Ligand SMILES: [Zn+2]
């Protein structure tokens with residue numbers, strides 16, 4: 417048996433990774449036309465990301481549906497997995513917003529894949545939002561030249577998204 421704190425942390429990390437995996441396939445399913453295709457087509461037309469709060473509710477519905485799995489293992493895994501699902505929801509909502517608002521700030525990926533997915537109207541490439549791992553693994557990563565604005569970044573730039 418793992419000590420409780422390690423079990424909790426591993427379950428939380430597992431849920432964040434699983435969240436990025438679910439995000440990849442849910443976004444792909446939208447482009448296959450099987451999940452919420454009209455709403456997503458509209459998101460592409462407008463090329464805007466509404467607000468952090470609305471994304472948080474959208475992604476949070478998915479996270480709530482998938483966020484209880486850990487309880488099949490134990491109370492500790494359940495609490496860790498649910499916490500990870502909540503952390504994932506915050507990170508993914510933020511990543512979506514900042515890529516629409518100011519993609520140059522996306523320092524955790526080589527290229528802001530979601531911004532490129534929109535700007536270059538890639539309906540079959542770059543489905544990732546928080547990370548680009550699954551695109552790379554499943555062959556949908558498209559690397560186009562992306563030049564970042566080299567100006568120094570201020571903390572407040574990272575907060576300049578439509579929050580609600
Ligand atoms: Zn978007």
Ligand SMILES: [Zn+2]
Nearest residue numbers: 443456460533
């Ligand atoms: Zn899309």
